[in-house]
Each structure stands twice: as C-alpha cells, then as structure tokens.
Amino acid sequence: MNKVPGIDEIDLKIIGLLAEDAKIPYTEIAKKVYVSGGTVHVRMKKLEEMGVVLGSSLKIDYSKLGYDISAFLGIYLEKSSLYNQVAEQLKNIPEIVSIHYTTGNYNIFVKMYCKDTNHLKDVLHDKVQKIDGIERTETLITLEETLNRTIKFQ
Amino acid sequence: MNKVPGIDEIDLKIIGLLAEDAKIPYTEIAKKVYVSGGTVHVRMKKLEEMGVVLGSSLKIDYSKLGYDISAFLGIYLEKSSLYNQVAEQLKNIPEIVSIHYTTGNYNIFVKMYCKDTNHLKDVLHDKVQKIDGIERTETLITLEETLNRTIKFQ
DNA sequence: GTTGAAAAATTCCGCCG
DNA sequence: CGGCGGAATTTTTCAAC
Secondary structure, three states: OOOOOOOOHHHHHHHHHHHHOOOOOHHHHHHHHOOOHHHHHHHHHHHHHHOOEEEEEEEEOHHHHOOOEEEEEEEEEOOHHHHHHHHHHHHOOOOEEEEEEEOOOOOEEEEEEEOOHHHHHHHHHHHHOOOOOEEEEEEEEEEEEEEEOOOOOO | OOOOOOOOHHHHHHHHHHHHOOOOOHHHHHHHHOOOHHHHHHHHHHHHHHOOEEEEEEEEOHHHHOOOEEEEEEEEEOOHHHHHHHHHHHHOOOOEEEEEEEOOOOOEEEEEEEOOHHHHHHHHHHHHOOOOOEEEEEEEEEEEEEEEOOOOOO
16 A cells, blocks of 8 residues: 555544544544544544644535536746746635646646636636736636545555 | 525534534534524534535645645547546546536546656556547646635635 | 543433524 | 523543553
C-alpha cells in the first residue's frame, strides 16, 4: 500500500470511515477497526496535529438551496506571475469555492456555484472580468455530477 | 437573501457553521443561533430528510498521505451520448474523486489524486485511455490550491 | 494501546406559547 | 405546530496503567 511515515493501516482505516461520514462516533469506529475508543481518539488527535486531517465539513446539495449551477472557470492570465494577485481578488468572490493554479490550458482554474444563468452572468461580468490581470475566461457548466467521493486508501 | 421554501435564516446559519466544521456540538451551534439544542437537532434532521444536507466528511490533506498530485482531466468523447457509459468506467478508477458532465471545451471533466507523476502517467495510460469512447484527454495539474470552502449563504 | 470514570453532547419526549 | 427544557443514553475525553 501506501508508505507514509507515522501513519499505519489503522490510521488509514479510521480516515476512510470518517471520510464517508465524519459524524460516526469514535466508539463505533473503534469496533470496526478492533481497537479501543480511546485509541481512535488518540489517533485522530495525532492525525490532526500532523495536518493530515484538516477538519470536517457538511456535504450539501447546493441545488436544493437554490444554487442550480455548478461551473468551472478556466482563467487565462496576462502574465502567469500575476497568480497571487489575481487569486487574492478571486477569494473575495463568495460564489467561488476553490482556486487552483494549474499547468496546461489555463493558468487558474476555479469552481463556483450560482443560482441561475443570470447570476452566473453577473458574477462573470461584474466580478471576474473586472479583475486586473485576467486576459479572458472560459466557462464549463456542470450539467451532471456523477460522483463525489474521497479517495480510497485501504 | 435566498428564497427556498421550507428553509429559513436559522437553517442557513446552522448549515453555514457546520459546513466549516461538522463536529461543532449542536449545543454550541444552539448558542450562536439563539435556539435550544433540541431545535438544532430537529432542524438538522429536517435538512437531512429534505436532502439538503447529504452527510459529512473529513477534510484531508492528500499530499500528507503521499498523494502529491491533484489534477483535473478534460475528456473529449467520440460522441457525447457516450457519457453514461464512459462515466461508469471512470467510476471504477479509484484515483478519480469527481466526474462532471460539462458544456464547453470538454465533454467530461474529472478530478483525481495521484501519488506522483509516474502514478499519474499509469492511471492515464493504463486506465483512462483504455476506456472505449474517449477520444483524447487533456491534463491540468494543480500546482497550488489556494482556497477550498463551502459557499457563504448568510 | 487499554481501561474506566467524569464531563459533555446527543437524543427523545412531554409541555408550552 | 414549532420551539423549549429536562432526563436518559451515548459519546467524548483524559489520566493511570
């Protein structure tokens, strides 16, 4: 399997189980992994201190909250050295949930959620396109999301 | 704000808080939102039944587990009607964590994690490229991920 | 890594506005 | 009916081994 110093099979199993549902009680994890509840607690604390586990979050169906459009944005910069500066501005746009500096076609790649096509148009036109250093953008609208999981380590 | 039937400000605040850290105790959420712990519990149960909240998961630093490469894959299909068929095959590749059917440049857009460039090459060559119906792919390697949050509703 | 016990949170239910 | 409060149950958390 995976060779990472300081992390063993048990740690990976714990992470694997909690990645699917972060609210499973440690006592239940303990049974499945054949250790005591206290050990699961100690392991998780270690993993958090190591920075392997960064926290937990809710899985949310955005469309049920009125955010019907999930889209990716490929951004071309005028100069790739502008990344940090442009990323700072992108952070201020609440519709944007992740920002990636990438090799390949685009310089920056961004994921965002919008309520509808008008909202998307507004964000693009009034917020993204106004940022200095952005040459042009390309929009990929997600029509269907088939999968959304965490990687399997076991 | 947002008009979604059956969901009010309090629900959105609860979701907002738990989206940042799914393990905050309901009693603590209750204090911040000025309702009782029982009410937070009832609200969350309602949101889960409505399918707004799909569950919870761990935020994991994949690089600390030896998965140093996060990449996107833009996939061109021979015919876009092949989506379901190809998506089924992609699901069987454990390195792939999300699959999107998109408008724009690519037909399918995929996110994946690999240990290193060799691992990435293997996945592309031995797994992805072997799938029937895929014309060609384009790889965008993430050099830096600046942001990863859930959308702010409040 | 385990155990056990104190502290805290969850969860459920009857009551009230 | 939605929200509250309290009580039983479960979980978390921590110290000693």
